[in-house]
Amino acid sequence: MIMGNFVGDLNLKKYEDYINVFDALSHPVRIKIIGILAEGRQYVSELARLVNISRPLLYMHIKKLETARLVTSAMEISESGKAMKYYALEDFELQITKELLNELSQNIIIETPSKDSD
Amino acid sequence: MIMGNFVGDLNLKKYEDYINVFDALSHPVRIKIIGILAEGRQYVSELARLVNISRPLLYMHIKKLETARLVTSAMEISESGKAMKYYALEDFELQITKELLNELSQNIIIETPSKDSD
DNA sequence: TTCATGTGTAATAAAATTATTACACATGAA
DNA sequence: TTCATGTGTAATAATTTTATTACACATGAA
Numbered sequence: 001m002i003m004g005n006f007v008g009d010l011n012l013k014k015y016e017d018y019i020n021v022f023d024a025l026s027h028p029v030r031i032k033i034i035g036i037l038a039e040g041r042q043y044v045s046e047l048a049r050l051v052n053i054s055r056p057l058l059y060m061h062i063k064k065l066e067t068a069r070l071v072t073s074a075m076e077i078s079e080s081g082k083a084m085k086y087y088a089l090e091d092f093e094l095q096i097t098k099e100l101l102n103e104l105s106q107n108i109i110i111e112t113p114s115k116d117s118d
Numbered sequence: 119m120i121m122g123n124f125v126g127d128l129n130l131k132k133y134e135d136y137i138n139v140f141d142a143l144s145h146p147v148r149i150k151i152i153g154i155l156a157e158g159r160q161y162v163s164e165l166a167r168l169v170n171i172s173r174p175l176l177y178m179h180i181k182k183l184e185t186a187r188l189v190t191s192a193m194e195i196s197e198s199g200k201a202m203k204y205y206a207l208e209d210f211e212l213q214i215t216k217e218l219l220n221e222l223s224q225n226i227i228i229e230t231p232s233k234d235s236d
Numbered sequence: 237t238t239c240a241t242g243t244g245t246a247a248t249a250a251a252a253t254t255a256t257t258a259c260a261c262a263t264g265a266a
Numbered sequence: 267t268t269c270a271t272g273t274g275t276a277a278t279a280a281t282t283t284t285a286t287t288a289c290a291c292a293t294g295a296a
Contacts, residue, residue, distance in 0.1 A: 015146070015149060018143075018149075019143070019144055019145070019146065019149070022140045022141075022143040022144040023140075023144040025136075025137070025140040025214070025219070026137055026140040026141040026144050027137070027283095027284085028133070028137065028226045028228065029228055029284095031133060031136075031137070031219055031222055031223050031226055032223050032226045032228055034216070034219045034220070034223060035219060035220045035222070035223020035224065035226070036223070038216050038217075038219065038220035038223075039220075043242085044242085044243075044244095045241075045242060045243085051228055052228045052229065053228060053285090054285080054286075054287090055243090055244090056244090056245080056246095056285085056286075056287085057284075057285060057286080059244080059245085060283085060284070060285080061284090075243090078242085080241095080242095080293080080294060080295090081292095081293055081294065082241070082242050082243085082292080082293055082294075083242065083243055083292075083293085084242070084243085085242090085243070085244095089216060091216070092214075092215075092216065093213065093214065093215045093216070094213070094214050095211065095212070095213050095214075096143070096210075096211065096212050096213075096214065097210075097211045098152070098156050098207060098209070098210065098211070099156075101143070101149055101152045101153060101156065102152070102153045102156040102157075104149055104153070105149050105150050105152060105153020105154070105156075106153065108146045108149055108150045108153070110146065110147055110150055110169055110170045110171060111170065145253095145254085147254095161272085162272085162273075162274095163271075163272060163273085171255090172255080172256075172257090173273090173274085174255085174256075174257085174274090174275080174276095175254075175255060175256080177274080177275085178253085178254070178255080179254090193273090196272085198263080198264060198265090198271095198272095199262095199263055199264065200262080200263055200264075200271070200272050200273085201262075201263085201272065201273055202272070202273085203272090203273070203274095
């Protein structure tokens with residue numbers, strides 16, 4: 001039974017959930033984004049400036065963070081009347097152990113046509 | 119100061135070390151490999167059969183696990199005299215927190231030529 | 237109206253990852 | 267000698283990821 005591997009709002013169940021998280025954490029830009037959001041929420045354009053990448057590229061990266069549910073977004077209308085999309089970091093804390101990975105692997109079935117036909 | 123995020127032989131320091139680990143854990147085949155090695159060490163050909171992939175492909179995947187230092191290898195001569203390469207899972211346990219990621223991000227500098235020149 | 241700033245995405249290029257195929261070579265047993 | 271099993275890698279193909287460029291559209295202020 002998989003449980004007790006996380007703290008916070010993140011509720012990972014299937015191995016795909018974990019892989020999404022690992023994948024999300026496997027790029028410097030995305031760690032940078034997390035670092036910035038750890039200080040507080042930020043809207044898209046400003047976030048892109050802080051990370052020092054273009055907005056389209058930011059969207060690409062943050063999409064992975066959203067898929068992994070490490071961040072959430074909310075649209076707001078600023079005082080000046082502009083639409084602003086804010087991203088915020090989710091509360092999480094997960095523990096990676098051999099036992100956890102072993103449990104996850106039980107559900108993984110690799111089906112490959114080729115079996116090293118030397 | 120980054121510390122206390124791991125248990126076991128794994129000693130992660132720089133953010134690149136962590137990214138290597140996350141990257142290593144971001145593919146089903148590699149989780150499967152870890153799951154199998156969690157039961158005990160295994161030699162290359164048998165490991166490939168157990169995972170159900172070709173040997174060349176196994177090498178590709180396990181290389182990432184080795185880079186992340188999640189597995190180690192050792193050559194041995196079997197009783198029958200054949201050279202066998204055994205892979206074993208390292209002892210590890212790491213805790214991923216917002217605080218850790220925030221610290222890691224401090225060392226990440228993104229240098230991109232383009233800044234969304236809309 | 238024009239400018240600065242915000243939103244979002246489609247199309248493409250570049251680079252990296254993943255997967256396959258085909259080799260070479262060694263040993264023990266039949 | 268031939269077969270089964272082990273080792274390892276080079277070359278290529280297929281796919282995905284990452285990055286760039288060029289759009290479109292909205293609002294408030296000058």
